[in-house]
Amino acid sequence: MPPFGSVGRRSMISPADSGNRGSSHRRGIVAVLTNPEADNGRGARTATQAITALRKACGQHGFGVVDITGHSREESLENACRAITHATALVVVGGDGMVSIGVNAVADCDVPLGIVACGSGNDFARGLELPISRIETSAEGIAAALSYDSTIVLDLGHACSPEDGGHRIDTFFAGMLNCSIDAAINDRANQSRLPLGTLRYLEAGIREASRVGNYGFHVSVVNEDHSVNDYDLLTPLLAVANAPYIGSGIQASPDSDLADGLLEMLWAKWLPTAPEALRILAKAYRGAHLDEPVIGYQRIRSITIRATDEGKTPPVLMSDGECIGTLPVTVDAHGKALRLLVPPTVREHWNTVEDNRHMGEER
Ligand SMILES: Nc1ncnc2c1ncn2[C@@H]1O[C@H](COP(=O)(O)OP(=O)(O)OP(=O)(O)O)[C@@H](O)[C@H]1O
Known part of the structure; x- marks a missing residue:
């Protein structure tokens, strides 16, 4: 079995090849991963609802639905890696942890991913304005996307251990890679039994903030213009973002563009005072914190991060939101690594937004 957070490489398969295997009257098979542990244990009921809704919606468009949920995260990832050799699509039901499994199964291959966002955080879905906790709507959207072959192509981040050729860590991420107080808060929130994602992060944030200090990092950054900077950082905050949201709705990286082939590095230039940190956090819910002098933010191609003494x-x-190990780590952007199923209207909106963004950049 591969180590936690590590995936084997797969060859590209075309949905046309995979979709027509099995029953002759079917347009294809949709493999679905649910998570009984999602949303603080309420996932089992949600899973049944989602499978029923997907069977109904996808069935109307001629697609069969197979539940491939394993007994653990690792088993689900293995099942997904096996399933995508013959399934038309993979659908994950749950929160960002399920998105993490999904992207690690389909990264860099042609099988599209559908998301039924019904976890407690749902930060990746939020950034894409996908329906949240609306299972029937998500299922219908996925069925429509399958029927009209409607996908958008997105970047993923990839983290690997620089020392051993990616043996210890080899993980794709959709949202963010966290290495500092944000990781400590996330780790603590994952262990909390509080009912709402926002509450879990708030409680974990207060506890971690009371013992916050500077961590020592050495970073080697490949900038957008391919120049390289090597330096030490003494900071309470260092994160690498592919998508905007974290922590159940904090817009930590508002400028993240999921189709620019780049990542964002976010850090604190010094240890803020408690009132300063609270003010910045309040602004971060609106993505309005980047004008704070303490916040460093830049587009990057890749970064290697090591701990210092x-x-x-x-x-x-x-x-x-999943623990993948410890430093050192190299993180880089994998452009166009994910094909995401979205309803045709969402794809049109996405294409318009992306066109406008690129026109704005060219001006
Ligand atoms: N089949 C499974 N059995 C047990 N645990 C699983 C299984 N599949 C996933 N998990 C784990 O369950 C945890 C919670 O999953 P998920 O992130 O989907 O829900 P959440 O915590 O409610 O949402 P969010 O991450 O958006 O806050 C994750 O750590 C994930 O790895």
Whole structure:
């Protein structure tokens, strides 16, 4: 079995090849992963609802639905990697942890991913304005996307251990890679039994903030213009973003564009005072914190992060809310690594937004 957070590489398969295997009257098979652990244990009921809704919606368009949920995250990932050799699409039901499994199964191959967002955080779905906790709407959207072959192509981040050729860590992420107080908060929130994602993050944030300090990092950054900078950072906050949201709705990286082939590095230039940190956090819910002098933010192509002897020892690395190990890590952008199923109207809106963004950049 591959190590936690690690995936084997797969060859590209075409949906046309995979979709027509099995029953002759079917247009294809949709493999679905649910999560009984999602939303603080309420996932089992949600899973049944989602499978029923997907069977109904996809069935109307001629697609069969197979539940391939495993007994653990690892088993589900293995099942998904096997399923995509013959399934038309993979659908994940749950929160960002399920998105993490989904993207690690389909990254860099042609099989599209559908998301039924019904976890407690749902940050990746939020950034794409996908329906949240609306299972029937999500299922109908996925069925329409399958029927009209409606997908958008997105970037993913990829984290690997620089020392051993990606043996210890080899993980794709859709949202963010967290290495500092954000990772400590995420790790603590994952262990909380509080009912709402926002509450879990708030409680974990208050606890971690009371013992916050500077962590010591050495970073080697490949900038947007391919120049390289090597330097030490003493900071409480260092994260690498592919998508805008984290922590159940904090718009930490508002400028993240899921189709620019780049990532964003977000850090604090010094340890803020408690009132300063609270003010910045309040602004971050609106993505309005980037004008704060303490916040560093830049587009990057890749970054290698190591711990130094200075400051506190950095906590575990969290990738889309999942613990993937410890530093060192190299993170880079994989452009066009994910095909996401979205209803045709959403695809049109997405294409318009992207066209406008590129026209704005060219001006
Ligand atoms: N089949 C499974 N059995 C047990 N645990 C699983 C299974 N599939 C996934 N998990 C784990 O369950 C945890 C919670 O999953 P998920 O992120 O989907 O829900 P959430 O915590 O409610 O949402 P969010 O991450 O958006 O806050 C994750 O750590 C995930 O790895």
